[in-house]
Amino acid sequence: MSDTLFSINGKIVPEAQAVVPVTDRGFLYGDGLFETLHAYGRTVFRLDEHLARMRTGFKVMGFDPAPDSKVLAKWVAEAVHAARYPEANVRLTVTRGSGARGPSVKGKLTPFAAITVTRFKRRPASHYTRGVDAVMASFRRQESSVTANLKTTAYMEQIFARREADAAGADEALLLNNAGLLCEGSASNVTLVRDGALLVPDPKLVGALPGTVQRIAAELAEELKIPVRRVGLGPWSLRECDEAFLTGSMREITPLVKVDGRAIGSGKPGPVTKRLIAAYRKLVQRECPGYRF
Ligand SMILES: Cc1ncc(COP(=O)(O)O)c(C=O)c1O
Missing domain, CATH: 3.20.10.10 (D-amino Acid Aminotransferase, subunit A, domain 2)
Incomplete structure (x- = not known):
């Protein structure tokens, strides 16, 4: 049994479908942001604070459009509830998406969001x-x-x-x-x-x-x-x-x-x-x- 649940752009998918396009700027250039969150039971501790930090990142990096924090919060909560682990490590990754090649990010790109929820193994x-x-x-x-x-x-x-x-x-x-x-x-x-x-x-x-x-x-x-x-x-x-x-x-x-x-x-x-x-x-x-x- 796998110990990780996958969600791509808000949809829970099997691991084989949890893939990143080779044109994705996160994959090509590290043009993305992530947060690692701790779910205790079904509650993600201080989810709002993590999303606020990510929002600052979107602003500084000029994500246009920036993903809506409410939507990201909903996707994270849905993934954590579906995983049903007693405690989990939740990783939210949002890249600028696919499109422009090279450093320029002119034009509208659609951000790509991946969430993994992994059963938490407590440190000794x-x-x-x-x-x-x-x-x-x-x-x-x-x-x-x-x-x-x-x-x-x-x-x-x-x-x-x-x-x-x-x-x-x-x-x-x-x-x-x-x-x-x-x-x-x-x-x-x-x-x-x-x-x-x-x-x-x-x-x-x-x-x-x-x-x-x-x-x-x-x-x-x-x-x-x-x-x-x-x-x-x-x-x-x-x-x-x-x-x-x-x-x-x-x-x-x-x-x-x-x-x-x-x-x-x-x-x-x-x-x-x-x-x-x-x-x-x-x-x-x-x-x-x-x-x-
Ligand atoms: C480089 C770095 N500094 C600090 C932290 C601690 O951040 P937080 O307390 O928000 O988890 C992290 C978390 O992964 C990190 O990657």
Whole structure:
């Protein structure tokens, strides 16, 4: 039995029919956007926030016409309901479609939307209780790139970074930007804790994807009266901080306890990170009826 359900332009189809035309600009040029969402039970957590980020991407990339968020939301919900998995990884990909060849996008193109809903395999509990490690990638992010804050389907930098993590047997690779500031992971945001305050690398400043979970973690921190500072952080900040954590829709909030073999703080998940993990789980349970961690 397959563990993935496929939807193409809003129609649920068998895997064999879930295909992309060879003229598609997403396939040819990476001219598309995607979102990875987490469905807890039948509820897609913060679907609106993911669609808002995608909408910003459509605007910046000049999608004309841009797909309607309400229609995309309906297609995602229909796919998740049809899949009936207890928990799922949902990938929504929207390309500019087929048509113009080469960089020019003159003329009306019809966007192409693909959704996959895959049965979710939870990471080992030890990732949350003992934490994970990362390496620093050997290359840098261009923070002034027009796509630095977008989740485009051109993910080569992230693939290069993750290959370095895999080669080192690490869970994630962190990128610095050209200014030497801490940017993000290959598929996660990084947040530090120092002297009881959250230090969040400002996505616009450092050229990172504005992560939904990193923002939610900051909001939860504020509710818990933990100060939040949006800043630019040098690589040395990893040595000076007390705790660090990675965020992403699939990994949620994961303690980061070692980078390049050097322990962060005590080398164990810290109290602020633990409080935020608990608060995040509570929030998910509140917003996703019937789901329990
Ligand atoms: C490069 C990158 N940064 C950050 C994130 C985290 O984003 P979010 O918290 O919205 O899942 C992702 C998610 O996949 C990502 O690919």
